[in-house]
Structure formats: C-alpha cells, structure tokens
Ligand code: ADE
C-alpha cells in the first residue's frame with residue numbers, strides 16, 4: 468500500500484502521456500511531428516527547463532475540447548490514486564490554450580468534469596490553481612485573471628510558471644495583488660533555475676504562501692532560516708530536477724539536507740509524463756537514491772497535507 472499523500476505541484480498539461488497525445492491528435496485531426504509514441508519518447512531528453520517547455524507547449528496542440536481536458540485529468544487522477552495520492556492541487560496554464568484559440572471556459576469546465584467527481588471516482592479531493600506564464604507580459608496575466616472571473620468558484624489559487632530566469636516575481640506584483648483581493652491563494656515557482664533572490668521576492672512582493680521548487684534557497688542561509696521560521700512549504704520535484712538538470716544525479720539532491728535544516732519539504736511529480744514518474748515514483752526514487760528512512764518518508768507525506776490548502780479552506784468555510 469503506497470503512503471497516502473497530497474500532491475501540490477502538478478501541471479495537468481505535464482500529465483499528457485504519449486499514448487493519449489496520439490489518441491487526442493487523431494480525434495482532433497491534429498498532426499504531430501513525430502511518427503509514433505516511440506519517436507516522441509526519444510524527444511524526452513532535456514537540457515534544461517526551456518528545452519522541456521518547448522516540447523510541453525508543442526504537444527498541447529492536441530488539447531482542444533472540454534472532453535480532451537476531462538480525459539487528461541481523469542487519466543492523471545487514476546494514475547495518482549494508484550500511487551496513494553488522496554488530495555491534488557492541480558496547476559493549469561490557460562494562456563497556453565487561449566493563445567491557440569481554446570478559451571478559458573473550455574479548459575476550466577473540461578477539467579471540472581473530471582475534478583468535480585474525483586472524490587467519488589478516484590478517492591482524491593482536488594483544488595485548481597491557475598498559473599500565469601512568466602515569460603508572457605504582466606498585461607497578459609491581468610487579462611487572464613479577468614477571463615477567469617466567471618470561473619472563480621472552481622479556482623482556489625494562482626501560481627507562476629514557465630521560463631524563470633529573466634522573469635522575476637516583481638513583474639507580476641499587480642496581478643498577485645488583484646488575485647489576493649479576490650480571495651485567491653498564492654503560490655509561485657521560484658528558485659528552480661532562478662536565484663534565491665527570486666524566492667525572497669515571491670515572498671515579499673507576491674505574498675506567496677508556498678514556494679514551488681525553492682531548491683536554490685540552500686544557497687542563502689538567511690533565506691533558509693526565514694523559510695524554516697515561517698514554516699513556508701516547498702514543493703520539491705526530485706525526478707524533475709534530474710531531468711531538467713537542476714541536479715546532476717538524484718543521489719546529490721539536497722532533499723536530505725533540506726529536511727535536516729528543518730524546511731517544510733514536500734515531494735511531487737511536476738510533469739510526470741515527461742520526467743519519468745508520478746508522485747509515488749518520486750517517493751520511491753528518493754527512498755532508493757537518498758536512503759531516506761520510512762520515518763522521513765512519512766514526514767514528507769504528512770508535510771504534504773500540512774502544506775495543502777485543504778484544511779484552511781475547510782476552516783474558512785466553517786467560519
Ligand atoms: N511548467 C511546467 N512545468 C514547469 C516547471 N518545472 N517549471 C516551470 N514551468 C513549468
């Protein structure tokens with residue numbers, strides 16, 4: 468029995484397995500520039516975040532209808548359930564779809580067709596987090612938040628993803644302020660490829676409650692002390708860090724040092740179809756490569772619920 472866990476860092480578009488990509492391509496009459504799933508899989512050798520993002524955005528071309536987003540989410544939920552995931556806070560990238568002529572309603576309603584019945588069908592409670600693409604403009608982020616307004620009953624929070632370096636959190640101050648005023652929870656990717664200063668900025672300027680990745684905090688002692696003191700959760704993604712070369716090999720991942728430092732770490736899959744594994748696979752990989760004890764693994768699983776927006780939301784509703 469896999470350890471029950473929450474997954475807090477998961478891009479739904481990053482769960483698009485090659486088989487589903489080809490099935491959706493056929494259903495929608497979209498031509499993919501790969502002969503078959505085998506050839507596509509050969510393209511999964513990334514040099515860094517950007518080389519991954521190029522493929523990630525290219526394959527999104529197959530996602531066109533509500534049913535496509537529903538099928539994508541159901542496929543993820545089924546796999547996650549089998550690996551012990553009981554709660555999932557799921558990112559989506561609306562700008563990448565709107566730019567292709569697929570509107571916000573199609574994406575959110577399609578995802579909701581799976582998420583709305585996920586507790587019954589998969590035993591997984593869910594939250595939806597709308598991410599802004601940081602390599603797009605601040606104006607585009609504001610327009611995207613505006614487009615999401617009819618769907619805010621379905622959206623718990625906002626996040627920030629895509630190419631990090633050169634796109635500091637401060638660029639998105641205004642949209643984060645607007646989202647906070649709407650009662651949305653706030654997270655952001657920071658310190659994946661970008662410097663520790665981006666983590667500090669995400670906390671100070673964007674008011675994030677959780678940092679996605681946050682790996683590079685270890686280069687700044689004062690920042691680590693602050694993250695520990697304020698119990699700011701970090702959503703780490705070990706297999707992703709290896710595939711995108713943030714670390715050379717898993718055995719050198721700083722997770723044990725981060726736990727020893729007292730950081731509130733969680734383990735997640737990021738883009739499991741691309742990085743070689745789902746949440747449970749990430750747990751198994753760190754157990755093997757880093758020799759984490761059963762107690763440490765249970766701590767990571769416990770952290771995932773503590774760091775989730777689950778109880779807070781329920782507390783809020785009860786008030
Ligand atoms: N979008 C999907 N996966 C991502 C990652 N690991 N970092 C930044 N943006 C992403």
Ligand code: ZN
Pocket residue numbers: 476477478628656679737
């Ligand atoms: Zn991510």
